[in-house]
Amino acid sequence: MVEFGSYLLGGVTSGIIYALLALALVLIYRSSGVVNFAQVGQATITCYIALTVQLRTGSWLLGLVTALIAGVLLGLIVQVFVLRPVRRSDPAGALIASFGVLIALQGVAGLVWSGEFRAFPQPFPDTPLVIGGAALPFSVYNLVTLIAAALLVVFLAWLFNRTDVGLAMRASAHNPEVARLSGVRVGRMIALGWGLAGLVGALAGVLVAPLTLLSPTSFNVLLVFAFTVAVVGGLESPVGAVAIGIFTGVVLSLVTGYTDATNTPLVALALLVISLILKPEGAFGHRATREV
Amino acid sequence: MVVVMTQPDLRVRDLSVRYGPVQAVSHVFLEAQCGQVTAVIGANGAGKSSLLRAIAGLVRPSGGEVHVGEDEITGGRPEEIVRAGVALVPEGRSTIPELTVTENLVLGALWHSRSQRGHTLVQVLDLFPALAERRHAHAATLSGGERQQLAIGRALMSKPKVLLLDEPSLGLAPMIVTQILELIQRLAEDTDLAVLLVEQNAVTALRVARRAVVLNLGRIVMTGTSEEIAADEQLRHAYLGY
Amino acid sequence: MAALFRIPGVRLIGSLLLVIVGYRIVYLWINDNVDPLMNFWIAQGAVYATALFGMVILVGLSGQVSLGNGALMAVGGYGFGVASLAWGLDPFPAVVVSVLLGIGFGLVVGVIAARLRGPYLAGLTLALAVGLPAIANRFPAALGGEEGLFVDVSYPPEQAVTAFGVRLWGPYDLDFPVERWQAWLAGALMFATLFVAVNLARGRQGRIWRAARDNPVAAALCGVNPANAKVLAFTVSSAAAAAAGAAFAQLLGVVSPGAFALGLSLSLLVGVVLGGRSSLTGAFIGAAILVALPQLVVQAAGSGGWDVRVTDNLPTILYGLLVVLVVILAPGGIVGSLTSGWRRLRHRG
Numbered sequence: 001m002v003e004f005g006s007y008l009l010g011g012v013t014s015g016i017i018y019a020l021l022a023l024a025l026v027l028i029y030r031s032s033g034v035v036n037f038a039q040v041g042q043a044t045i046t047c048y049i050a051l052t053v054q055l056r057t058g059s060w061l062l063g064l065v066t067a068l069i070a071g072v073l074l075g076l077i078v079q080v081f082v083l084r085p086v087r088r089s090d091p092a093g094a095l096i097a098s099f100g101v102l103i104a105l106q107g108v109a110g111l112v113w114s115g116e117f118r119a120f121p122q123p124f125p126d127t128p129l130v131i132g133g134a135a136l137p138f139s140v141y142n143l144v145t146l147i148a149a150a151l152l153v154v155f156l157a158w159l160f161n162r163t164d165v166g167l168a169m170r171a172s173a174h175n176p177e178v179a180r181l182s183g184v185r186v187g188r189m190i191a192l193g194w195g196l197a198g199l200v201g202a203l204a205g206v207l208v209a210p211l212t213l214l215s216p217t218s219f220n221v222l223l224v225f226a227f228t229v230a231v232v233g234g235l236e237s238p239v240g241a242v243a244i245g246i247f248t249g250v251v252l253s254l255v256t257g258y259t260d261a262t263n264t265p266l267v268a269l270a271l272l273v274i275s276l277i278l279k280p281e282g283a284f285g286h287r288a289t290r291e292v
Numbered sequence: 293m294v295v296v297m298t299q300p301d302l303r304v305r306d307l308s309v310r311y312g313p314v315q316a317v318s319h320v321f322l323e324a325q326c327g328q329v330t331a332v333i334g335a336n337g338a339g340k341s342s343l344l345r346a347i348a349g350l351v352r353p354s355g356g357e358v359h360v361g362e363d364e365i366t367g368g369r370p371e372e373i374v375r376a377g378v379a380l381v382p383e384g385r386s387t388i389p390e391l392t393v394t395e396n397l398v399l400g401a402l403w404h405s406r407s408q409r410g411h412t413l414v415q416v417l418d419l420f421p422a423l424a425e426r427r428h429a430h431a432a433t434l435s436g437g438e439r440q441q442l443a444i445g446r447a448l449m450s451k452p453k454v455l456l457l458d459e460p461s462l463g464l465a466p467m468i469v470t471q472i473l474e475l476i477q478r479l480a481e482d483t484d485l486a487v488l489l490v491e492q493n494a495v496t497a498l499r500v501a502r503r504a505v506v507l508n509l510g511r512i513v514m515t516g517t518s519e520e521i522a523a524d525e526q527l528r529h530a531y532l533g534y
Numbered sequence: 535m536a537a538l539f540r541i542p543g544v545r546l547i548g549s550l551l552l553v554i555v556g557y558r559i560v561y562l563w564i565n566d567n568v569d570p571l572m573n574f575w576i577a578q579g580a581v582y583a584t585a586l587f588g589m590v591i592l593v594g595l596s597g598q599v600s601l602g603n604g605a606l607m608a609v610g611g612y613g614f615g616v617a618s619l620a621w622g623l624d625p626f627p628a629v630v631v632s633v634l635l636g637i638g639f640g641l642v643v644g645v646i647a648a649r650l651r652g653p654y655l656a657g658l659t660l661a662l663a664v665g666l667p668a669i670a671n672r673f674p675a676a677l678g679g680e681e682g683l684f685v686d687v688s689y690p691p692e693q694a695v696t697a698f699g700v701r702l703w704g705p706y707d708l709d710f711p712v713e714r715w716q717a718w719l720a721g722a723l724m725f726a727t728l729f730v731a732v733n734l735a736r737g738r739q740g741r742i743w744r745a746a747r748d749n750p751v752a753a754a755l756c757g758v759n760p761a762n763a764k765v766l767a768f769t770v771s772s773a774a775a776a777a778a779g780a781a782f783a784q785l786l787g788v789v790s791p792g793a794f795a796l797g798l799s800l801s802l803l804v805g806v807v808l809g810g811r812s813s814l815t816g817a818f819i820g821a822a823i824l825v826a827l828p829q830l831v832v833q834a835a836g837s838g839g840w841d842v843r844v845t846d847n848l849p850t851i852l853y854g855l856l857v858v859l860v861v862i863l864a865p866g867g868i869v870g871s872l873t874s875g876w877r878r879l880r881h882r883g
Contacts, residue, residue: 035653037601037660085862092599093861095656096807099601100861103800104854110847164402167391171399174388180370181348181380182399183450220796224664227657235653262671269665273646276658280649 006128007257008250009138014211015249016149020204021226022233022241023156024197029235030173031193033091035227037098038078040219041105042198043205046071047214048113050206051120060123067202075198079191102223109216117218120209145207152203153242156196169193221265225252228272301326301486302347302378302454307356309342309510316342318510319356324454326486329477331501331518333494339510340490341383344456347488348380349373360454375403379447380456385439387446389432393423396431396442400449409449416445419475437468444472448479454486461493469493473500498522549732553725560721573713574785579825580720581781586805586817587724587731588774593803594812595735596767597747599652602659603775604799605666610636610776611783611794612670615683620676625719629780636776637769644768648761663799667791682790685783720781727774731814734770743767797850804853807860810867819868827852 021039028036046067054063082101086094124141160166171179172189180186205219212218229248233240248271252264302324309317317339324330332340346353349370358366365373374380379400387396397416401409417424420441426434431442440460447455457476461469473489477500480487491497498504498518506514506527514527521527560576568576585607592598613632617623623631643662647655670677677683734740745753746760753760783789805824809816828849835845864871 029653033653035657037656082858082862087865090861090865091652092593092597092811093865095599095601095652096803097858097861099656099660099800099803100854100857102854103797104851104858107847107850107854111843111851114843115846167395167399168402170395171388171391174390175386177350177370177382178386178388178446179399181350181374181382181386182446183371183374183401183403184399185371217796220664224661227661231654231657260672262668265665265668266672269661272658272661276650276654277646280651280654 003257004254006138007253009142010257011250011253012246013138013142013145013249014208014253015246016145017204017208017245018222018225018229018249019242019245020149020152020200020207021222022229022245023153023238024201024204025226025230026233026235026238026241027193027197027200029230031169031190032079032083032094034083034094034098035230035235036078036083036194036197037095037223038082038101038105039197039201040205040223040226041102041109042071042074042078043201043222044109044214044216044219045074045105046198046202047120047205047209047219048109050202051118051209051214052113054121060121064203064206067206068199071198071200071202071205072195073198075194075196075201076191078198079194083194084187084191106216113216115216117213117215120214122210126210141210148203148207152200156200156238159196165189165192224265224272225268228268228275231272232275301361302488303357303359304343304347305357305359307343307346307358308354309339309346309351310354311342311351316510317346317353320505320507320510320512322488322505322512322515324486324488325503326453327481327484328502329480329487329489329500331494331497331504332488332490332507333492333497333504333521334507336492337509338507340492340507341458342510343507344380344458344488344490345382347373348378348456350380350382374450374452377451377453378456379450379452379454381443381447381458381460383458383462385436385443387431387434387439387442389430392430393427393434393442397423397445397449400446401451404451412449412451416448419448419479420445437464437472440464440468440472444476452485454488455480457487457489459490459492461491461496469496473497476500494528545736546733549729553729557721557725570711570713573711573717575825575829577713577717577720577781577785579821580717580724581778581785582801582805582821582824583817584720584724584727584781585775585778585802586809586820587727587814588771588778589802589806590809590812590814590817591731591735591743591774592767592771593806594810595740595743595747596764598647598764598767599656600659600771601656601803602661602663602666602799603771603802604794604796605659605662606636606640606772606775607779607782607798607802608667608789608791608794609639609772610779611789612677612683612779613776614780614783615678615685615789616676618685619683625784629719629723629777632776632780633773636773636779639776640769640772641765643772644765647768648764660799663796667794670791678790680791682788682793684788685786716781716785719784723777723781727777728814730770731774735814739763739766800850800853800857804857806867807857808867810869810871811865813867813869816867816869 021043024039025035028034049070050063050067053066054060078101082097083094086097122141124139124144126139126141128135129139129143130136160170168179168184169189169192171182171184172186173193176186208222225248229245230241232248233244248268251271252267255263255267304320304322307317307320308315320343322330322332332343334340342351345351347358349365349368349372352367356366357364360377363376365376365378368376388399391399394413397413398409401412404412417427422438423441423445426438431439434442444457444460460472473496476487476489479485489497489501498521501518504516504518504521505512506521514521514524585603589600589603592600592603610632613635614628617628617631618625647658650658670682671679742753742758742763745756745758746763750760782793786793801824805820806817808823809818809820831848831852832845834840860867866874
């Protein structure tokens with residue numbers, strides 16, 4: 001029973017990280033209709049940047065802040081220089097280009113930081129928290145992850161629902177033509193969406209890095225998890241992404257705990273395949289209107 | 293007797309629009325004066341929508357000029373043209389169904405200050421009581437007529453000098469069409485707004501418009517007062533089909 | 535020439551002749567007269583071209599973006615490995631096993647994929663590319679785990695000569711280099727795949743694929759079932775990938791998760807995008823680039839005294855940048871740009 005509890009909480013923690021990455025995918029899908037496969041590549045780069053800053057200055061927080069800023073910039077760069085110039089009549093090209101960016105970024109990571117695995121040190125112990133002599137089934141690290149993710153989700157919800165920029169972004173995503181006719185600078189809103197997604201992805205990367213060793217391709221498997229979560233959640237639903245993310249994290253954590261870690265990619269794959277068979281448009285998605 | 297010259301608010305000179313080899317609008321001249329409705333009528337495919345979309349910046353004109361008062365807006369981007377005072381209500385009740393009524397309206401004036409925007413919102417909701425009642429509802433739940441009102445309301449939120457309306461009657465019940473168009477006419481007169489109304493339904497359009505332009509295959513075939521055009525039987529038969 | 539190929543009978547016989555002559559030219563004259571390293575590159579290029587024919591049909595003609603054809607190659611590679619190691623089959627029967635496996639697998643995934651819109655399909659295939667090789671880690675006993683299965687390259691190739699009943703290649707002697715045999719097998723598979731691909735792509739089925747891609751509703755009204763067309767494209771592409779995977783296994787001498795990593799799927803995407811998404815000729819060009827580019831980088835690195843980190847990562851970076859540039863500047867790839875340029879010239883003149 002104690003085991004189950006710790007698997008559960010560990011699952012919630014990793015689930016939140018999947019949820020964040022899925023959220024980044026959803027943010028971009030909603031604004032540009034593209035699944036940004038480069039997202040984990042961007043997160044890899046920002047994670048290395050955080051690592052470098054942290055090793056130089058000794059401050060985890062400074063590393064995190066640098067990563068977040070770099071994440072926003074990288075998101076903007078990818079949108080403005082890669083995805084914006086792709087012809088709108090070529091949706092396949094947009095997917096292919098984002099995949100190209102992913103691989104190029106991984107190459108850059110290997111070039112700059114080498115291909116070997118690096119440990120990502122962080123100041124929060126991953127051992128059970130002890131309060132009044134009783135060991136709780138979660139650690140300071142779990143707690144930090146939860147709080148950081150919760151803060152970010154609250155910030156995004158506030159931004160989208162309570163601010164002018166958020167309204168303009170939602171309008172640009174739902175109907176760019178009407179948004180432009182209303183005076184919204186849609187191009188900037190889409191770029192902003194990519195920047196925000198970059199921020200979310202960078203946070204996810206820095207939070208997940210201590211759990212795995214960092215290498216240029218170590219986040220690939222995360223891309224599958226995040227994509228699975230985003231698809232099961234419907235690709236357009238931020239709420240879906242968070243809910244399914246946590247669910248997936250728990251399932252994978254239980255699978256790892258009770259069977260074997262080598263099963264997790266297969267379970268994720270099975271989850272994705274089953275959900276695509278049952279609902280090709282995702283659980284929280286609504287069927288896109290067919291153009292005839 | 294003092295003659296007051298009204299300054300024409302929207303002037304279109306020699307405007308042409310091409311889509312590849314297809315010439316949708318050729319050398320169109322027209323003026324929409326403030327304080328009145330000017331109608332653009334003509335059959336399906338006459339180039340009416342292309343004309344409006346070119347004025348609003350959704351398509352780039354291949355030639356000609358568009359002026360609002362003293363400012364030239366030719367070839368500008370739609371988001372800049374609406375800020376210059378020209379608001380388009382495109383065909384087909386263009387609201388964003390995922391947003392609430394208030395959000396749809398506010399969207400039309402995001403670049404105004406909050407206080408100014410609040411002020412305009414009260415005015416627009418006064419104009420459309422049906423929207424005021426349902427201001428927290430999602431636009432998806434509105435009826436067709438309410439959605440058309442919402443689309444017009446969104447355009448009015450930007451405090452335009454010129455309002456471009458593309459087929460507001462499309463798919464609406466005749467009674468609602470009359471209501472909306474009469475409201476537009478009153479609005480033009482009361483607030484000195486220049487309205488350019490594109491309609492396939494010529495009878496309705498001529499009833500509210502002071503002047504009208506008849507378009508056929510992208511060219512102007514006649515310009516005149518609504519009475520002149522309504523009285524021209526040959527023209528009616530040839531281009532307006534009644 | 536191209537016009538003649540529209541006549542079904544001419545196409546069938548013509549492409550058969552073309553394939554046999556092409557094979558004889560490459561594998562009697564070129565293959566016998568180049569050094570082993572060149573033969574290795576020829577074999578590598580043939581493997582890429584085989585898989586790229588499948589990509590042209592899947593991505594180009596039927597419009598389904600797959601990021602996971604490397605995983606489909608893994609299916610063929612492991613099929614070949616298990617068939618030749620565990621079952622002790624000769625290379626040719628083992629290839630048949632792996633192609634059948636590829637057809638079966640492609641059919642299953644194709645049925646799921648046919649219902650999906652672009653981004654969902656791309657993500658599914660990406661998940662396959664990352665997830666499938668992990669199966670080998672899950673079953674180390676049968677599939678060799680991270681180390682992989684060591685495939686016997688079945689040298690010398692006597693049985694291959696009798697398998698065709700015709701003396702297709704020159705006398706075999708004791709100095710016969712293994713690379714030449716590898717190039718033979720990979721080349722035979724490439725030309726066989728080309729034969730199938732040309733006859734599908736240039737004929738009725740090619741028109742069906744294009745119709746279903748460009749306007750599924752109109753295609754359905756003309757009696758074409760767009761879903762079936764997509765499933766067939768996926769199956770053919772999977773079969774081609776499996777054949778390529780078998781040749782790849784024979785070329786590397788090992789099938790392991792590392793050999794079929796995500797980078798392989800990217801290489802295939804690079805090849806098909808650079809050559810031209812819907813051009814079989816483009817597949818040859820794409821394959822040549824895939825073989826040549828890393829060699830050029832290695833050579834430049836040698837003369838420039840570059841760090842090994844640069845040599846290791848520069849090809850990847852170049853691939854990524856090339857894909858992006860081609861998608862933005864020339865979506866038709868090399869062949870697409872050449873043909874549209876040629877057409878413009880002819881219209882002007």
